[in-house]
Amino acid sequence: MIPPELTARVSKQFTQTCGRPPRWIAAAPGRVNVIGEHTDYNDGFVLPMAIERYTVMAADFALAAPNPAKAGEGGSSCSIFDAHFKETATIDVSVPVTRGEPKWSNYIRGVMAGFQQRGVKIPALDVAFLSTVPLGGGLSSSAALEVCTATLLEVATGKQLDPVEKALLCQKAEHEFAGVPCGIMDQFISVMGRENHLLLLDCRSRQTDLVPMNDPSVALLIINTNVKHELGSGEYAKRRAECETAAKILGVPSLRDATAEALEEARGKMEGMVFCRARHVIGEIERTVHAAEGIRASNWPTVGQLMYASHRSLRDDYEVSCAELDAVVDIAEDLGIQGGVYGCRMTGGGFGGCAVALVKADAVADISKKISADYLTKTGLAATIFSSRPAAGAAVLKS
Numbered sequence: 001m002i003p004p005e006l007t008a009r010v011s012k013q014f015t016q017t018c019g020r021p022p023r024w025i026a027a028a029p030g031r032v033n034v035i036g037e038h039t040d041y042n043d044g045f046v047l048p049m050a051i052e053r054y055t056v057m058a059a060d061f062a063l064a065a066p067n068p069a070k071a072g073e074g075g076s077s078c079s080i081f082d083a084h085f086k087e088t089a090t091i092d093v094s095v096p097v098t099r100g101e102p103k104w105s106n107y108i109r110g111v112m113a114g115f116q117q118r119g120v121k122i123p124a125l126d127v128a129f130l131s132t133v134p135l136g137g138g139l140s141s142s143a144a145l146e147v148c149t150a151t152l153l154e155v156a157t158g159k160q161l162d163p164v165e166k167a168l169l170c171q172k173a174e175h176e177f178a179g180v181p182c183g184i185m186d187q188f189i190s191v192m193g194r195e196n197h198l199l200l201l202d203c204r205s206r207q208t209d210l211v212p213m214n215d216p217s218v219a220l221l222i223i224n225t226n227v228k229h230e231l232g233s234g235e236y237a238k239r240r241a242e243c244e245t246a247a248k249i250l251g252v253p254s255l256r257d258a259t260a261e262a263l264e265e266a267r268g269k270m271e272g273m274v275f276c277r278a279r280h281v282i283g284e285i286e287r288t289v290h291a292a293e294g295i296r297a298s299n300w301p302t303v304g305q306l307m308y309a310s311h312r313s314l315r316d317d318y319e320v321s322c323a324e325l326d327a328v329v330d331i332a333e334d335l336g337i338q339g340g341v342y343g344c345r346m347t348g349g350g351f352g353g354c355a356v357a358l359v360k361a362d363a364v365a366d367i368s369k370k371i372s373a374d375y376l377t378k379t380g381l382a383a384t385i386f387s388s389r390p391a392a393g394a395a396v397l398k399s
């Protein structure tokens with residue numbers, strides 16, 4: 001459930017800023033990917049869940065002249081107030097929306113453009129928003145912002161989108177307005193998350209399969225390294241291109257269609273690095289399917305081993321980990337099952353951000369304490385750790 005305090009805070013911000021209560025409130029969650037990393041843009045499987053961290057927007061139609069000093073602006077622009085950074089984006093919606101300033105507004109602009117491209121007229125709106133999804137932590141704060149915007153626009157324009165179309169519209173916003181050639185995982189889970197379930201998503205057919213995750217004896221811990229290495233998005237695009245190169249050499253439409261045997265046979269035909277990237281993707285797709293089976297069977301040691309294997313592959317073959325993420329995974333592995341940890345891996349795009357650990361529920365407090373202390377000793381940095389149940393996807397909370 002979306003915390004009522006958060007909704008109340010955003011509502012209050014709106015009322016303070018705009019001088020009247022909001023007409024609508026919409027929310028969308030961030031996500032953590034349990035396994036299946038860098039597989040979405042290879043048509044593979046992913047296994048994320050929505051987390052209990054949200055972007056929440058409160059809004060109303062803009063008044064014709066909300067402020068005498070700004071008379072005349074009310075009819076054509078959306079005024080979007082980021083209540084955390086105390087910054088407002090003004091977006092002219094009487095013309096096709098384009099990229100602009102501030103930078104964060106591009107996620108919102110991209111979604112607005114997507115609605116306009118579907119022939120939907122966006123009314124002038126006043127919006128205030130807050131997010132509890134850590135920024136730049138690999139927990140899809142950007143997808144939460146996009147999906148929240150889309151959910152708000154659905155209720156404000158009356159144009160209800162099919163959930164798949166909604167996720168794809170938001171993904172396009174990320175590609176064209178934020179310049180990140182991401183796959184479909186983040187936007188899908190933010191739209192389609194279900195309480196107490198992971199989502200096994202076939203990124204080729206877009207078929208979704210809910211995997212119950214409600215065994216009270218286990219919990220998922222999210223460990224934010226609090227580092228973000230700037231090479232992130234450029235390297236992401238590079239990995240994507242390397243996967244395409246590998247698929248081309250293997251003569252398949254995407255790495256989803258390749259096998260470990262075929263890759264081995266073709267080893268001599270490709271650069272070592274391209275080989276390693278493909279080896280990660282092929283192995284990770286298989287691990288993801290096995291992990292879903294393991295979760296259905298509550299076979300936690302097996303799921304944990306698959307998570308460690310995923311991390312090693314991301315670290316060594318895909319090269320998207322970093323020293324801080326490796327430190328967290330090493331600490332978790334040292335604790336072991338005796339210490340309450342089944343498995344741990346980096347999650348999301350990589351180069352910083354978060355790790356996710358599958359742990360015994362009754363050991364959460366001890367494990368968090370130990371990881372915090374050892375991470376500080378090893379890196380000199382403070383980690384932020386929290387646990388989350390699988391949460392529901394985007395919703396309109398007031399209409």
Ligand code: GLA
Nearest residue numbers: 037038182183184185348349
């Ligand atoms: C980012 C992208 C996703 C996915 C992951 C890696 O989060 O937005 O589409 O590719 O990286 O699994």
